Amino acid sequence: MKKKINIKESFIYGLIGIATLFTIGILVFILGFIFSKGLPHVDLYFLTSQFDSTSAYVDVKLSEGSQNPLGLILEETTIKEKGSKEKKVIVIKEIEDTSLVEDAINNKGKPLALSEKDIINRVNGINVEGKSVEEVNQILNNVNKDTVTMRITKQGGGIFPMIVTTLMMIGLSLLFSVPIGVFAAIYLVEYAKPGKFVNLVRFATESLAGIPSIIYGLFGMILFVMTLNLGYSLLAGALTLSIILLPVIIRQTEESLKAVPDSYREASFGLGANKIYTITRVVLPTAVPGIVVAIILSIGRIIGESAALLLTAGTAAKIPGSLLESGSTLTVKAYTVAKEEANIELASAIGSVIIITIIVLNALSKFISKKFTKI
Amino acid sequence: MEKDMKLDKKNELKEKLAHYLFLFNATVAIISVAAIAFFVFYxxxxxxxxxxxxxNYNLIDFLSGLEWRPSLGKFGILYMIVGSLLATFGAIILGVPVGILTAIFIAELAPKWAKKIIKPAVEMLAGIPSVLYGLFGLGVIVPWIMQISPQAQGQSLLAVIIVLMIMILPTVITITESAINSVPDAYREGSFGLGATKLYTIFKVVLPAAKSGILAGVVLGIGRAIGETMAVMLVAGNPIAGLPKSIFSPIRPLTTNIAMEMSYAFGLHQEMLFATGVVLFVFIILINLILSRITRGSVLK
Structure with missing residues (x-):
């Protein structure tokens, strides 16, 4: 019989095609939007600088240089201050090899290296804001001591603290949740007999997977931040995250433990090994790739998490000095920048970094599972 | 001989310890669920x-109020419940057909090379953090709505619906696809054998057989939509009072009410935010109950 494609059928085929194109198109659109707005702002400076600008007085030893005795090549730029007032300032464009500004010392006697893009506010007490490069060079050339005291401003605008906080959050949450998740999976696969308890654990992990992150945030806030008095902190955030991660880790590890052939266990028992030896020396090593995939998926989840962290870890834009200090991850910062400062460019720049990381993680987990399931 | 006995005892103890260690960790998930429910409700x-x-605050006033003015001691969330439900409903109406049709394409029609592009794309869509969906909404959808809206701002029910619709797509697509894939080929062959066309087979044989799996995907999508916070917060407008009058009206979903004010709320205000969480949690529990009803005896398993 000949296939007949009538008008109605081609209409439905058309709808299916449109739906699929929409799905792909929207992804391309979202990625295109975030990359086009954000990528131009992403450079080494963006990744390695502080978020907030900071000012300090520093002492710098003079040296030989082409423009001035500091060995600095300066330039004029305008910066936007908060309240959108524009200001003309002198910034460091380049640091010559002979320069000693990287050994500068602040007024507390601690080293504070100057770097490119730093603003020079004052030289030996003279305000240089609004002055031209020539005027500033002249002031520097007239210095007759061997050190200069300058007030400088590190511009900020970078995301280094958030990168560090995100890494700390990843490490800490995995530290809690990976042992718990893996041990739980070992119990479910290697010890438990099917029955009420296993069903209960399964029900619990399914429920955990279905709870939205804002509820986790509420819970974390009530228990960790308030009841246990941890405050908005790295620790409260990581504890909350580790519960969020449990379902992923338990499920993935269970899968990979189940994939270990029973003959391995039987062979081990047959050689006289006991259960714990069999698990730690035979079963777990075989299941390692699966556990690694679980960890990579968890890292993706931590990087993407925001609502739960907003309520437990807070929004401080500094590297937390201790487990009890607040710190915001990249994603939380992307939110506060978008919401409170309405700065879509900066939020997209952070978003670009997040998306690239997630693409790399996805590829990595694919690679690992492909490589090891071929055995 | 005696030494062997000692070693055996030691090993036995070790085994027992390990057993209890693993058992304890398996209970952590149960403890967590119980603790979350207890603390949030308590x-x-x-x-x-x-x-x-x-x-104190009157429960009826709380559930039927149309104003949220903490400074005046008014905590009504009916307009938020309505906003949350309308947004979820709209997202499902728009997102489910698109999701199911895309899943049909992936599972039944797509050549291998197309699958290789579409499946990772769907995974990527699922992996984008919700903040970035919100950013996209704020940067693209809100300005677009501003052009066609009679209202002064683009942040609106419509913006929330569009963002949520995109966000539920990966959930609906992946679950529908696996439901379609688990329909045995014999069904399709039987249908073809009777002379049915490919499309007829898909819509009249395969989809009905995959019904409960698809429904599970829809319910999961509802759960994701109603619990979504950060993306929605950026595009909803979050007014302090009033039911939405049209799709261009701003709304204040339950989730954003919690996230927006929690950082500075204290006293009764803070407790009313926790109470908002309870209402949201009740919705989530209902959705999960429905879900477990559906997945029991479904083709998914």
């Missing part, structure tokens, strides 16, 4: 229990 119900230290 703190969230305080304002409605007479003699609460931070003051």
């Amino acid at each position: 703190r969230g119900l305080q304002p409605f229990i007479p003699g609460n230290a931070e003051g």
